[in-house]
Amino acid sequence: EGFHRPPLLNFFMSRYTQAYANEIAAFVASVAEGVATPTTGQDGLMALALAEAALKSVAEGRAVKLAEVLDGA
Known part of the structure; x- marks a missing residue:
């Protein structure tokens, strides 16, 4: 039987590395461009x-x- 796809990574940030990189890039661009x-x-x-x-x-x-x-709240 086994796995049909790789198991999810246990650490949240490891799963979403690209999303965090995109978020940081957008923030830096916003500060640099003043938008x-x-x-x-x-x-x-x-x-x-x-x-x-x-x-x-x-x-x-x-x-x-x-x-x-x-x-x-």
Whole structure:
């Protein structure tokens, strides 16, 4: 039977090396050229809210609406 494809890497950053490289390159270009970054602080806040909702969902064993987390912020 065996594997039909390679297993996922255990370390998050190893799996997404190219994505991190692209993110850093975009930031450097934005600073060098004086233009806005492709993502905003709001994007980061939403990613954090999603992670918080996921943690709350696991801890409480139920679905958690994103609004619950955002209302508590």
